[in-house]
Amino acid sequence: MTTKTALHPRNKHRHGYDFTRLIKSYPALSVLIKKNEFNQKETIDFSNSEAVKALNSALLKSYYGISHWDFPQSYLCPPIPGRVDYIHYLADLLKHSATNLAAINMPSKVKVLDIGTGATCIYPILGATEYGWHFVASDIDPVSVKTASVNVSANSHITKKVQCRLQENAKHIFQGIIKAGEFYQLTLCNPPFHKSIDDATAGTTRKWHNLNKSAKNFNKNTLNFGGQSAELWCQGGELAFIRQMIKESIGFHKQVLWFTCLVSNKDHLSKIKLSLKKAKVSQFKVIKMAQGQKISRFIAWSFFDTNL
Incomplete structure (x- = not known):
């Protein structure tokens, strides 16, 4: 198997998919394996919703001990290797801040807030199993x-590490979720990217055609490109969402060490940085990640000076 050096060094999936191991832990995957027409290696049809869900279920069971993981068909199905990469880079961010945490009087237990956890609750599951972090989702x-609550409660080794909370006001991000007296070392978020449902549908269509699928077989609710409206789009898209996040973070500047958020469009970075400067944060970083040929990134900002 070819090494995917672009993935984080601690990512368990950087060497590709070990289908022998995966089928052993999740036999249902076996009937969905096919040969890649170019190199004849084992793979799955990534446009097949059943195959994508089975692959993710096998990965979670084999590598993270997650025996139950399910969600409604119309909800987003996240790619495990890319999601866990974000977790590993967050761990590095914390490690690099560790030398000065004593001066800031940080709690020893790492607590993380996942904004928009989704039905799969994927980031808390991965963070709790890989690092023992405690989450509010x-x-x-x-x-x-x-x-998400069902997925957590069905796996006893993470039940006490993840708490799910409903954000009752869709206009708020941190307000109504972060409670008085709580402190988080990290927040993370995969924000809605698109500006409208039409924009989201167009993006799904492009992905479908990139897999060389016939337009007549296109289904906008295909699982691996599916998702509810709140998962896919918001007014103003990704940029507006992150700007609102920055604005709200000011009010919680003493309760969070590092606020972070994925940024899909690199052209948004200059405007995001300007918003951070206006918010008078002490520091911010852009951390790049890669999965294969795709480059992704997240922005991290803090009102604490961990560089002292």
């Missing part, structure tokens, strides 16, 4: 919160 969608 928030979402504006009641079905997502209920399903």
Whole structure:
């Protein structure tokens, strides 16, 4: 198997998919394996919703001990290797701040807030299993919160490490979720990217055609490109969402060490940085990640000076 050196060094999936191991832990995957027409290696049809969900279920069971993981068909199905990369880079961010945490009087238990956790609750599951972190997982969608809670409670080794909370006001991000007296070392977020449902549908269509699928077979609710409206789009898109996040973070500047958020469009970075400067943060960083040929990144900002 070819080494994917672009993935984080601690990422368990940087060497590709070990289908022998995955099928052993999740036999249902076996009937969904196919040969890549170019190199004849084992793979799955990534446009097949059943295959994508089975692959993720196998990865979670084999590598993270997650025996139950389910969600409604119309909700987003996240790629595990990319999601866990974000977790590993966050761990590095914390490690690099550790030498000065004593001066800031940080709690020893790492607590993380996941904004928009989704029905799969994927980031808390990965962070709790990989690093033993404790999470608050928030979402504006009641079905997502209920399903995420079921996924957590069904896996005893993470049950006490993840708490799911409903954000009752869709206009707020941190308000109503971060409670008085709470402190978080990290917040993380995969924000809604698109500006409208039409924009989101167009993006899904492009992905479908990139897999060389016939337009007549296109289904906008295909699982691996699916998602509820709150998962895919918001007024103003990704940039507006992150700007609101920065604005709200000011009010919680003493309760969070590092605020972070994925940024899909690199052209948004200059405007995001300007908003951070206006918010008078003590520091911010852009941390790049890569999965194969795709480059992704997240922005991190803090009102604490951990560089002293």
